[in-house]
Amino acid sequence: MTGMIPFPDISPEIFSISLFGMELALRWYALAYIVGIIIGWRLVVMTVKTPALWPARQPVMTPAQIEDMLTWIILGVLLGGRLGYVLFYQPDVYLNDPLSIIAIWEGGMAFHGGMLGVVLAAWLYTRRHGISRLSAADAIALGVPPGLLLGRIANFINAELWGRPTDMPWGVVFPGRAAQFCPEVVSACARHPSQLYEAFLEGFVLLVLLLWMVWRHKAYKRPGLVCGTFLAGYGLSRFVVEFVRQPDAQFISDGNPLGLAWHLGGYGLTMGQILSLPMILLGAWLIARARRKPALA
Numbered sequence: 001m002t003g004m005i006p007f008p009d010i011s012p013e014i015f016s017i018s019l020f021g022m023e024l025a026l027r028w029y030a031l032a033y034i035v036g037i038i039i040g041w042r043l044v045v046m047t048v049k050t051p052a053l054w055p056a057r058q059p060v061m062t063p064a065q066i067e068d069m070l071t072w073i074i075l076g077v078l079l080g081g082r083l084g085y086v087l088f089y090q091p092d093v094y095l096n097d098p099l100s101i102i103a104i105w106e107g108g109m110a111f112h113g114g115m116l117g118v119v120l121a122a123w124l125y126t127r128r129h130g131i132s133r134l135s136a137a138d139a140i141a142l143g144v145p146p147g148l149l150l151g152r153i154a155n156f157i158n159a160e161l162w163g164r165p166t167d168m169p170w171g172v173v174f175p176g177r178a179a180q181f182c183p184e185v186v187s188a189c190a191r192h193p194s195q196l197y198e199a200f201l202e203g204f205v206l207l208v209l210l211l212w213m214v215w216r217h218k219a220y221k222r223p224g225l226v227c228g229t230f231l232a233g234y235g236l237s238r239f240v241v242e243f244v245r246q247p248d249a250q251f252i253s254d255g256n257p258l259g260l261a262w263h264l265g266g267y268g269l270t271m272g273q274i275l276s277l278p279m280i281l282l283g284a285w286l287i288a289r290a291r292r293k294p295a296l297a
Contacts, residue, residue, distance in 0.1 A: 004171055004173055004188060004190045005170060005171065005172045005173065005190070006172075006173055007159060007172055007173055007174050007175055010028075010157050012027050012028055012029070012157060012158045012159075013025045013026065013027050013028075014026045014027065014028060014031060027154075027158075028153075028154045028157045028158070029151070029154040029155075029157075029158055031154070032147070032150035032151045032153065032154035033147065033150075033151065035146075035150055036146045036147025036148070036149070036150040036151060037070070037074065037147060039143075039146040039147075040142075040143030040144060040145075040146050040147055041066065041067070041070055041143060043142055043143050043146070043211075044066050044139050044140070044142060044143045045063045045066055045067075047059070047139060047142065047214060047220070048060065048061055048062065048063055048066060048139065049063065052218075053214060053215070053218055053220045053221075054135070054220050054221070055135070055220070055221050055223070055296030055297070056296065056297065060131060060132055060135035060136050060138075060139055060220075061131060061136065061139065065129065065131070066139070068125075069121075069122065069125045069136075072121040072122070072124065072125045073118050073121050073122065073140070075117075075121060076114070076117030076118040076119075076120060076121030076122070077114045077117055077118060078114075078117075079117050080113045080114045080115070080116050080117015080118065080120070081109035081110055081111070081113050081114030081117060082108065082109060082113070083113055083117075084109075084110035084111075084112055084113010084114060084116060084117070085108045085109055085110040085113060086108070087113070088110055088112065088113065088271060088275065089108075089110060089248050089250070089271065090108070090248075090250060111148075111238075112275040112276075112279075115279075118140065122136060122137065122140055132223065134223035134224045134227065135220065135223050137224070137226075137227035138219070138220055138223060138224065138225070138226035138227050139220075140227075141210065141226050141227045141229075141230035141231075142210050142211070142214060142226060142230075144230065145202065145203050145204075145206045145207035145210065145230075146203070146207060148198070148199070148202045148203040148206070148234075149199050149202070149203025149204055149207065150199075150203070151203075152195045152196065152198045152199035152202065152203060153195070153196070153199050155195040156193060156195040156196055156199070159174045159175055159176060159179065160195075161194065161195055161245070161246075162174045162179055162191045162192070162193070162194060162195065162245075162246055163191045163192025163193065163194035163197075163244045163245050163246055164191060164192055164244050164245065164246050165182045165184070165185060165189055165190065165191055166190060166191060166192045166244070167190070168190075168192070170193065171190030171191060171192065171193075172190060172191060172192075172193045173188045173189065173190050173191075174191055178249070179191065191246065192244040192245070194241055194244055194245040194246070197241045197244070198237065198238065198241050201237035201240070201241065202233075202234050202237045202238065205233075205237075206230065206233045206234065206237070209229065209233065210226055210229065210230060213225070213226060213229065214226060218295070221295040221296045221297070222290040222291065222293065222295050222296070223290065223296075224286040224287075224289055224290040225286070225287060225290035225291070227283075227286055228282075228283045228284070228285070228286025228287040228289075228290060229283065229287060230283070231279045231280070231282055231283030231286065232279070232280050232283025232284050232287060233283070234276075234279060235276040235277070235278075235279035235280035235283060236276075236280055238272055238273075238276045239272075239273050239276045239277070239280065242270045242272045242273045242276075245270075245272065246259070247259025247260070247261075247270050247271070247272075248271070251270070251271065258270075261274055262274060
């Protein structure tokens with residue numbers, strides 16, 4: 001391979017301490033979750049403190065309600081992300097060992113499951129407090145990209161969720177036996193840094209687009225437009241990156257080297273693409289629905 005960048009010498013742990021015989025560590029992945037949630041929360045609070053952005057100059061929630069709902073959303077992310085991974089990616093493994101489902105510290109979270117958890121948490125909260133669901137969804141959507149941006153960068157630092165082998169100049173030589181298992185490669189195996197592709201598309205680009213829509217074009221005045229743009233934007237970004245992202249090992253076999261979750265005649269879709277299609281369709285429907293109606297003053 002002509003393209004080959006050594007993996008940077010960055011430890012997944014920021015620091016660790018020994019306490020009462022136990023090793024406690026702060027990892028980049030955990031910090032990404034924490035900082036991403038804080039940034040997203042503050043972004044949403046800024047918008048509800050700006051009445052001019054909202055229909056009839058009435059923000060959908062108060063800052064106190066945003067903070068209250070955040071607890072529900074965090075639970076939705078953790079529970080939904082874990083259960084989504086269990087159901088979508090390794091159901092057989094966890095059915096044989098149900099207790100391992102709660103072992104979140106061993107890894108295994110799925111964005112699509114986390115998103116469903118957030119949807120359920122937000123639906124229950126807005127129903128309980130009589131809040132407009134579409135406008136609340138718009139507010140939440142604006143707060144998600146920072147977490148995606150930082151989370152994907154943390155995936156890169158953890159040397160996980162890497163891409164397929166490549167000879168592009170920016171191919172990265174990820175450490176570990178699994179990352180270096182490339183039967184067709186004699187020397188070191190360089191792979192697409194698909195985590196960084198996703199960080200750029202799902203995080204940075206989507207965040208800039210949503211901020212532009214909300215602050216410059218008052219997109220909150222068309223309920224559902226921001227949420228629809230987020231869903232379609234994430235779905236399209238993930239769908240495209242899946243072409244160069246290494247699929248989960250359980251989907252790869254001698255007859256299915258590309259790791260397609262569904263295939264016919266050598267063509268098919270990965271699990272990430274299958275789960276992204278409903279997001280794209282729902283997002284497109286919400287965008288079309290919002291644009292058909294006049295913007296609310």
